[in-house]
Amino acid sequence: MSPPETLPARWQGKTITLAHGAGGRAMRELITELVRPVFENPLLAPLEDQARIDPAVLDGGQLAFTTDSYVVSPLAFAGGDIGRLAVCGTVNDLAVGGARPLYLSCGLILEEGLPLETLFEVLRSMRRAADEASVSIVTGDTKVVGRGSGDQVFINTAGIGAIPPGRATGPAQVRAGDRLVVNGTLGDHGIAVLAARNELALQIPVESDSAPLNGLVEAMFAAAPQLRWLRDATRGGLATIANEFAQEGGFGLLLDELALPVRDPVRGACEILGLDPLYLANEGKLAAIVPAAQCEALLAAMRAHPLGREACAVGEVREASPGRVAVRSRFGGERILDLLLGEQLPRIC
Amino acid sequence: MKFIDEFRDPGHARALVRDIGATLERLGATAERPVQIMEVCxxxxxxxxxxxxKDLLPASLEFVHGPGCPVCVLPMGRVDDCIAIARQPGVIFTTFGDAMRVPGSAMSLLQARAEGADVRMVYSPLDALAIARANPGREVVFFGLGFETTMPSTALTVLEAERQGVANFSLFCNHITITPTLRALLDTPDLNIDGFIGPGHVAMVIGSEPFDFIARDYGRPVVVSGFEPNDILQSLWMILRQLERGEAAVESQYARLVRPGGNPAALEAIARVFEAREFFEWRGLGSIDASGVRMREAYARFDAERRFAMPNLAVTDPAECQCGEVLKGLIKPSQCRVFGGRCRPETPLGALMVSSEGACAAYYQYARPDAEAAA
Structure with a gap:
């Protein structure tokens, strides 16, 4: 049975009330008639308090388990919405650990007054992203908070996946001379959300890069089995991930300014607002450290995948300056690329 | 990207660096006795x-980082005033983003917002006026700060508020003006600066002529410069060329934007709304005569200083700060006794550590030696 395309007539024009979170009939109807049909899958169907999973799905691998909460304003933006983020983000947190994502949970915190049309669209978006990632949403929870106590929809998803035997990524594997690669342009998501807030008198033709990366990661492991370390470059952007790598791994990273891929509209917006694209959020980008000898094979495999067409090497691991990330400028000088103190604030002039 | 990449071309940069190096040699500059150039902005x-x-240039040239960061030089007492206004019932306090983190004596605007004040970040003062129109029952205050670069847009917003008859909009004016401060700096006996890179965006508004006194009265070359790397390199070369010829003049490298007489429409708006204050306090430098502006009597109804009660107290800078010596080129940021220790970007003691454009913050963020990163 395929998920419903439109909100059932009896729900149209209605909004979430406190009754939908009270555990009674209203809540049961919401879950059985609205949520379950959208997420439809055999593990969810019995609507028990837990999903029951056969450990054989791990196929001899290690269990990977992660959780993340999603809040974004506005709920929808060019290229995605909170539902898509909530699935892709958790899928990606599993994938960059080398895991094959299997099942997700979905905890919804809804604000009283939320139109059911909006909820339905968020759920459908979650389902589409789950289908793209070949995962199922198998258990969940719904709470309703009074008007003003939330911001329309907050979502928590947890996910489990299986790490196939033999895959071991982490700082211990990294060597000086290894390359740092990314799968495409930086900062698209951050600028797309900024543009969607309508606070800027700027038209910026950029879509969020929100996407599940597990397919790409599989292709990467196939091409470069000795992949050293992967992370997805979400909040804080590539600059933050690079600093995490360097600090947790105790090595230095040197990035090449001219190699860093940034779309022109993102560059333009950053020039005007005084932002640095290296600190902008991404939702479909990963950074990976790979032995230099496997770098070309890895890039070729990434570029053959739809989510890695613009993959490129952007830097190198070095022994010098352990714990520190530097950028080699287009002129050959070096500057430190530090962690941000807090959120990036536009400059005055 | 057009109008950006041309000014960041590595080939042009290398050619300029060669010419700069050759000129420095002819001038007899050495690492021990470098030519010192202040970039004001x-x-x-x-x-x-x-x-x-810095990595491209010989050690015989030193940058001295000037006082032209309006967020840095904002005195703590004025931030306290902002917070006092923002906390009054019914007030929406609007500000540029990077002013939100500037510490007052007790807290920043970011912290005041966390504690319940309605503080909103805007990208233009006109956005603040739009908020005022949308919230007729609230008092909307815009935190105006910056040099002549941002003054015209604030002045035009006040004129627009008058034209539209918006009664619930006012301006907390902290605009400052650079030339009196440069004069005060040039009057310091131990100053160690051979030439100036002039502030391009200020000059776009006021023109290059207001900087003539630096060359005429103090015998230092000034080159008004753009903000791209090759703009700065070209400006350095132009300054060195003047030094080599024994000249001191005001030149503009930023001819694509700067006119000698500035922008008449912008200057007219400024003159209509603002007048000079007798003095204004600068963080790190102290009180400087005629270095700030306030709103004219005719616009008193849009003046937050007249409409709101505020403490209006001066807060002295910590005694251990050496911002003044950094600004005069006497020491480098890393030679300051509190740099990287008690004075860091997350807990700035001195003015120059406050904003990312402050010399010490830039030095800390981009170029601190390895040992300090580990500390």
């Missing part, structure tokens, strides 16, 4: 560090 400081220009 924080935007230049930021670009110098961001593009690591």
């Amino acid at each position: 924080g935007g230049h400081t930021h670009a110098i560090f961001r593009y690591a220009l």
Whole structure:
């Protein structure tokens, strides 16, 4: 049975009330008639308090388990919405650990007054992203908070996946001379959300890069089995991930300014607002450290995948300056690329 | 990208660096006795560090980082005033983003917002006026700060508020003006600066002529410069060429934007709304005569200083700060006794550590030696 395309007539024009979170009939109807049909899958169907999973799905691998909460304003933006983020983000947190994502949970915190049309669209978006990632949403929870106590929809998803035997990524594997690669342009998501807030008198033709990366990661492991370390470059952007790598791994990273891929509209917006694209959020980008000898094979495999067409090497691991990330400028000088103190604030002039 | 990449071309940069090096040699400059050039504007400081220009240039040339970062030089007492206004019932306090983190004596605007004040970040003062129109029952205050670069847009917003008859909009005016401060700096006996990179965006508004006194009265070359790396390199070369010829004149490298007489429409708006204050306090430098502006009597109804009660107290800078010596080129940021220790970007003691365009913050962020990173 395929998920419903439109909100059932009896729900149209209605909004979430406190009754939908009270555990009674209203809540049961919401879950059985609205949520379950959208997420439809055999593990969810019995609507028990837990999903029951056969450990054989791990196929001899290690269990990977992660959780993340999603809040974004506005709920929808060019290229995605909170539902898509909530699935892709958790899928990606599993994938960059080398895991094959299997099942997700979905905890919804809804604000009283939320139109059911909006909820339905968020759920459908979650389902589409789950289908793209070949995962199922198998258990969940719904709470309703009074008007003003939330911001329309907050979502928590947890996910489990299986790490196939033999895959071991982490700082211990990294060597000086290894390359740092990314799968495409930086900062698209951050600028797309900024543009969607309508606070800027700027038209910026950029879509969020929100996407599940597990397919790409599989292709990467196939091409470069000795992949050293992967992370997805979400909040804080590539600059933050690079600093995490360097600090947790105790090595230095040197990035090449001219190699860093940034779309022109993102560059333009950053020039005007005084932002640095290296600190902008991404939702479909990963950074990976790979032995230099496997770098070309890895890039070729990434570029053959739809989510890695613009993959490129952007830097190198070095022994010098352990714990520190530097950028080699287009002129050959070096500057430190530090962690941000807090959120990036536009400059005055 | 058009109008950006041309000014960041590595080939042009290398040619300029060669010419700069040759001129420095002819001048007899050495690492021990370098030519010292002050870039007045924080935007230049930021670009110098961001593009690591220092690494390209010989040690016989030193940058001295000037006082032109309006966020840095804002005194703590004025931030306290902002917070006092923002906390009054019914007030929506609007500000540029990077002013939100500037510490007052007790807290920043970011912290005041966390504690319940309605503080909103805007990208233009006109956005603040729009908020005022949308919230007729609230008092909307815009935190105006910056040099002549941002003054015209604030002045035009006040004129627009008058034209539209918006009664619930007012301006907390902290605009400052650079030339009296440069004069005060040039009057310091131990000053160690051979030439100036002039502030391009200020000059776009006021023109290059207001800087004539630096060349005429103090015998130092000034080149008004753009903000791209090759703009700065070209300006350095132009200054060195003047030094080599024994000249001191005001030249403009930023001819694509700057006219000798400035922008008449912008200057007219400024003159209509603002007048000079007798003095204004600068963080790190102290009180400087005629270095700030306030609103004219005719616009008193839009003046937050007259409409709101505020403490209006001066807060002295910590005694251990050496911002003044850094600004005069006597020491480098890292030679300050509190740099990187008690004075860091997350807990700035001195003015120059406050904003990312402050010399010490830029130095800390982009170029601190390895040992300090580990500390």
